Amino acid sequence: MNTPPSQQALKSDTFGRILLVEQDGRRFIRRDLRAGPWWLRGVARWLARREARALQHLEGLAATPELLASTRQRLDRSYMPxxxxxxxxxxxxxxxxxxxxxxxxxxxxxxxxxxxxxxxxxxxxxxxxxxxxxxxxxxxxxxxxxxxxxxxxxxxxxxxxxxxxxxxxxxxxxxxxxxxxxHSWVRDLWFRTGKPVYRFVTRRILYWEDNEGQGPKP
Structure with a gap:
């Protein structure tokens, strides 16, 4: 019989919450897509599908996570200490x-x-x-x-x-x-067009600073 999992929140942002889950003696990372705003869940699911597909291509590569499960509500991957x-x-x-x-x-x-x-x-x-x-x-x-x-x-x-x-x-x-x-043209195009839009959306609409990937600032 499976024991109830223990969960520790590692990061939260507008696209969900990252949890360290421990269950039946094993640890893994869960991206909970339900934790973000309802109006961004479609984007969160799209990003999760991209991640799942990439991890499938990288299966067996030890220095990248292993995909454990992927649903509309969550993505589970192996924990890497x-x-x-x-x-x-x-x-x-x-x-x-x-x-x-x-x-x-x-x-x-x-x-x-x-x-x-x-x-x-x-x-x-x-x-x-x-x-x-x-x-x-x-x-x-x-x-x-x-x-x-x-x-x-x-x-x-x-x-x-x-x-x-x-x-x-x-x-x-x-x-x-x-x-x-x-510098490639991709980098230059991003800095001229994509990055200003990204900053406007994340900082002015979502009130979110990237903060080295750590999620929203308090």
Missing amino acids: GLAMYQRPPRGDLAYFRAARALLQQVHRRGVAHNDLAKEANWLVREDGTPAVIDFQLAVIGNPRSRWMRLLAREDLRHLLKHKRMYCGQSLTPVERRVLAR
């Missing part, structure tokens, strides 16, 4: 960033571009000091050899290299510095 990058900064840890780049290459080979790696909250430093990536709500799936997916993969890499510049800048290679210096 560790701390967000901003909570445990990998300062001077070249091994971390080498492993993170290798992880990104594996994700991209599966035909998945994360598309939200500027947030340090989406990079974990696990208990053994190795990297993991979470939160695939904005992931894009496609042929990894297509021009579009290669462009998105390059943007993922640029975001990783920005973190490396912050915490391990002395180890940036000349090639990595050139990648950082070269």
